[in-house]
Amino acid sequence: MNIKIQKNIEDSLQAELVEYRRHIHSYPELGFKEFETAKYIKSILNKYNIETKDICETGFVADIGKGGHCIALRTELDGLPVEEKTNLEYSSKIPGRMHACGHDLHIAVLLGVAKVLKQNEDKIEGRVRLIFQPGEEVLPGGASKMIAANVLKDANVEYVFSQHIDPMLPAGTISIPQKEAMASTNELFWTIKGKASHAAQPHLGNDAILASVNIVNFIQSIVTKFRNPITPAVISVCSINGGNTTNIFPSEVKMQGVMRTFDMKLRKEIEELLISKSSDIAALYNTSCELYIDHGYPALINNSNAVKIVTDAANNIFNKSDIEIAEPKLLAEDFAYFAQELPSCYWFMGTARENEEKYSLHSPFINPSEEVLIKGVKLFIEIVNTALNKLNTENN
């Protein structure tokens, strides 16, 4: 199969997708509350004669094609609790909410893919499941919930693909992680308990502040001395609170931070070290320490076959100079759960405008280039061609 977007409809499709994207951008909703967003997307899919099936709260799927092998393409639905400051005419109309992670663009891309695939349904040699996933930005995330609700199994999905915008890369360029894409994330909450005393009589108390700063210092040694240096990991303490005056030691200090790595075995080892060493150091100062660890998403690891499909597809339709290998990032993303289930690939498409200041994902000023819309559709369509052709030949 070789579905292509006809050159003469590219401009009108791009204009249509810009309209969808701007509407979604104007009305962002938070994770698992994407009611109006889902309604709007479904109304467009229905206009294309595509049926949808609800899976897991506000999430849903749309299946195109018949019989044979099946691949899935996934977008997220949620916006963020951010007050938009772009002053664009289609800025968020909902105070304190913004599509600041590009999920509005991801949705519009999949709508374009849906339209093109539906128009060419008789040429699809297999099936494509479009996954509209709720709540990527809020733990525990919609991905694991959808998987538990059989979003992959009930269609016998064999590969999963997802694209994210990257506002730091030039618009239209593609950046593909070869293996490690995103890290596992653990949120860390320490409570160090001592005994309050006058600053001039430290011997009458137990100094929770001195214990805390020694914990902060020592845990950096976990990364440098207790871990094989060829495996990346980061431990960052980003908040420390205790005491409120010049001359009294507080009885308690609270600290917060994160630990991230790609290696699930190392993740477990560092968790154990963090708990035991924090407690040992607290004990040196006759204080006690409790460390509560909240588990975030696992590491997102791309599959080499899926990476090859995306790379081949990108090479087929874009200039080689626009395609690069992405370095692993210690950010986190719940597409990781899809990648744990099936061969998957997650990659980035640049959205930085030339000669304009770049703003990171989640910034209230982010204003990604909409060029990504038609380019994203083209890439996904070529991925559908490449993946289904591969699956069909492998089986013969």
Ligand SMILES: [Zn+2]
């Ligand atoms: Zn985000």
Ligand SMILES: [Zn+2]
């Ligand atoms: Zn995102």
